[in-house]
Amino acid sequence: MEESHHDQHHVHFDATVINDELHDNTIIYQVAPGGRSLMIHLGFLQIKHRYRIELNIPAYALIEAGLKIGTNSSYEVDESMPLNVNCRLLEFPTTPIEKDDKSYYCAKIEFFPHKEKLLREHISVCGKEDPCVKIHLVFVARVLGRGKGTPMLRDGIHLIGVEDDEESELSDWQGFPTKSEQ
Template identity: 45%
Template sequence: MRLPITGKEQHRVHFGEDADCFGKDNEIVIQKQDDCQLTAHLGFLQLGHRYEIHLTLPRSQCEMYGTAELKESLTEKVPNVNCRLLAVSSDKKDIILKLELFAYKEKLLKEELRLERSDTKALLMLVVLARVLGRGKGTPLLRNGIKSIGVELDDESEASDWQGFD
């Protein structure tokens, strides 16, 4: 049953202070898929941009305790040019990875990094996932730990002054 609307009623939505959870939702989400694979969800990125990403992996999630470290595996025949490991640092609780990622295609971007444990030489696969917005589709709000470090745009344009061959 619909009630009739009479007069000029004002409708407003109010959110309490406890509903503000923006800071918590803006973190990079890291999920453990199995013993040798982690997935990092980066959120939205922009096409043609190069990003520096700081990921914090809890040692418990990687099952790495003590002084074990991670480094990029050298078993790959072809290095990943779109996603590179720049640095690794650690403390007793966490391993911090510094990556460089180039958003080279629209929609779902999935890049893989193979990391090697220093103690057992076992491989750990880090899958980096992001949604990439094309040109003119808006500017995304970057998650904590992600910053844009450059833009590489195609200079090819359909509006060329080249006349072609006669």
């Protein structure tokens, strides 16, 4: 069968490729080699924008990363680790939710991309009753600088504020005088 010149310029995508986990708009969770850390890929974010991120962490990923999950276990930020001012844990639930025959922990964080390019921020979570039960959450984002575009945010990522430039606040320059001021 001959194709016309018009048909040769159409691109057809296989639906199975488009709908895989790497091409949809969800946050990606990956257990780091050796366990004890869970990498959370946030996609593209914008510098000096503050985000609230709602995570749906698969329970199996937390278990593979070494977190012992029990009934009504409570978790908090590990105080023995340095405080992270750019990534703050707001909520880490005691019980998972069930969805599509899988268990998820719906944690919430606040995230502030403070520099351009690849950004990695760490939070260590430990058990309230047993501080030896720990997991390191590593948040990875590609951060766009000012004027470099507006990223499409992944599901669960919400913009909550934009920080002003420090340089504009520190400047005492009032601009050029108007004709009436001269």
